[in-house]
Amino acid sequence: MARISLLSALRRPAAAWRLVAAWRLVALLALGGVGAGSGCQANRPAELRATAERGLVQPTNFSAMVYGLANNQPDQATFELGRTLFYDARLSSDGTVSCGSCHRQSQAFTDGQALAVGVGGRRSPRNAPSLQNLRWRRGFMADGGVLGLELQALAPLTSPAEMNTPLADALAKLNTDAEYRQRFAAVYGPGKIDTPQFLRALAQFTAALTSVNSRYDHYVRHEPGGTLTNSELGGRMLFQQKCSSCHATDLFTDEGYHNNGLDRTFANDLGRAHITNRPADAGRFKVPSLRNVARTAPYMHDGRFATLAQVLAHYDHGVQPSPTLDARLRQPNGRLGIPLSAQEQADLLAFLNTLTDNEFLNNPRFKQLQQPGLLTKSAQIIAAQTAAARLARN
Ligand code: HEC
Numbered sequence: 001m002a003r004i005s006l007l008s009a010l011r012r013p014a015a016a017w018r019l020v021a022a023w024r025l026v027a028l029l030a031l032g033g034v035g036a037g038s039g040c041q042a043n044r045p046a047e048l049r050a051t052a053e054r055g056l057v058q059p060t061n062f063s064a065m066v067y068g069l070a071n072n073q074p075d076q077a078t079f080e081l082g083r084t085l086f087y088d089a090r091l092s093s094d095g096t097v098s099c100g101s102c103h104r105q106s107q108a109f110t111d112g113q114a115l116a117v118g119v120g121g122r123r124s125p126r127n128a129p130s131l132q133n134l135r136w137r138r139g140f141m142a143d144g145g146v147l148g149l150e151l152q153a154l155a156p157l158t159s160p161a162e163m164n165t166p167l168a169d170a171l172a173k174l175n176t177d178a179e180y181r182q183r184f185a186a187v188y189g190p191g192k193i194d195t196p197q198f199l200r201a202l203a204q205f206t207a208a209l210t211s212v213n214s215r216y217d218h219y220v221r222h223e224p225g226g227t228l229t230n231s232e233l234g235g236r237m238l239f240q241q242k243c244s245s246c247h248a249t250d251l252f253t254d255e256g257y258h259n260n261g262l263d264r265t266f267a268n269d270l271g272r273a274h275i276t277n278r279p280a281d282a283g284r285f286k287v288p289s290l291r292n293v294a295r296t297a298p299y300m301h302d303g304r305f306a307t308l309a310q311v312l313a314h315y316d317h318g319v320q321p322s323p324t325l326d327a328r329l330r331q332p333n334g335r336l337g338i339p340l341s342a343q344e345q346a347d348l349l350a351f352l353n354t355l356t357d358n359e360f361l362n363n364p365r366f367k368q369l370q371q372p373g374l375l376t377k378s379a380q381i382i383a384a385q386t387a388a389a390r391l392a393r394n
């Protein structure tokens with residue numbers, strides 16, 4: 001019976017999900033363009049290629065990078081182009097929403113909303129995840145529906161609930177902007193700005209968002225500043241015993257999709273099954289990294305938990321049964337969840353707080369630059385108001 005109801009749920013996705021399916025089609029269509037290799041790197045000026053990017057270090061406590069450098073060799077000019085694009089609200093249909101609206105640096109590139117807010121106040125079907133260490137990610141989105149960092153940007157750009165701009169419109173906007181034309185030409189040579197150039201420039205910025213200097217990192221790498229308190233150390237031990245099989249490695253994810261017991265049924269969001277169409281994947285979501293987790297509330301794919309204390313309470317006594325619930329959340333005695341005493345929850349919380357990387361959260365390299373000619377609409381209005389106020393005072 002359970003199987004039949006899961007199958008019928010798969011055939012009737014909620015309305016919001018049809019929109020998401022449309023993004024994915026767009027992404028697939030664009031794949032040919034990105035693979036085709038126009039905007040070739042080989043003819044870039046040597047001095048551009050020579051400027052190495054600082055975010056590119058391979059941290060000793062991380063696994064090998066996934067996102068290849070061969071097709072998109074980092075350099076300062078392309079990174080800066082990516083940064084400008086990331087914060088440019090003109091790429092949305094009404095000029096109000098940029099990537100940076102939903103991905104804010106001080107919140108590890110999340111937005112503090114349960115469900116992200118796009119043009120016209122429309123809600124995305126999911127919570128905006130943190131953007132960090134994306135070079136090491138294989139699958140993107142809570143269901144792994146996008147497989148490459150470059151292609152990923154097409155989803156929010158074109159989604160009606162996010163930036164609502166067809167790719168062709170975005171390229172047309174870039175191509176009519178003299179400053180963008182000049183900056184793209186400096187990197188990729190003369191000619192029209194095309195899809196691969198646009199997506200690769202943006203990916204240089206998102207790929208550079210490396211978080212690797214939390215107090216925890218200093219501790220595991222035996223560096224100065226790497227001391228943990230007894231409570232934090234106790235929390236770390238509990239974490240290793242009870243959490244790290246899913247939140248694995250120092251990236252804090254096994255890159256897998258698991259059902260951590262949020263719901264009994266999945267009509268609102270099938271999770272991984274939305275992509276695979278396999279009933280066995282219903283209710284499974286990508287294991288998120290827990291880096292900077294103290295800054296990324298609210299939590300889970302739909303932002304249902306406002307605090308980390310609520311998340312720990314969920315694992316202790318909130319886990320819901322369903323056919324796809326992960327076996328690690330069933331105790332041998334049949335009890336569901338991961339039993340955690342009040343003291344254990346306090347220690348785990350202390351440990352999770354050691355994952356905050358202030359250097360990453362405040363790195364000026366990732367902030368929005370206010371360049372003349374590239375101000376967002378609202379920034380232009382504020383600038384005009386400030387100028388008017390100054391005139392009135394004089
Ligand atoms: C309206 C808010 C919004 C805007 C604007 C937005 N995003 Fe997102 N972003 C999200 C949400 C929500 C998700 C998760 C979607 C999902 O899981 O299906 C996401 C996911 C991502 C991911 C995947 C991260 C991971 O670990 O899986 C990346 C990368 C990303 N966004 C980059 C961007 C870029 C680049 C832009 C600009 C082109 C952008 N976003 C614009 C809300 C937004």
Ligand code: HEC
Nearest residue numbers: 242243246258260285286287288299300301311315326328
């Ligand atoms: C069976 C695998 C599994 C285990 C074990 C597990 N988690 Fe998770 N965790 C997940 C998945 C999957 C999600 C994402 C669910 C979603 O997006 O709806 C998640 C989400 C979270 C989040 C929310 C992160 C965010 O950005 O939204 C926190 C915090 C968290 N887990 C902490 C823990 C802690 C602490 C433990 C140990 C007590 C633990 N987890 C054990 C799989 C697991």
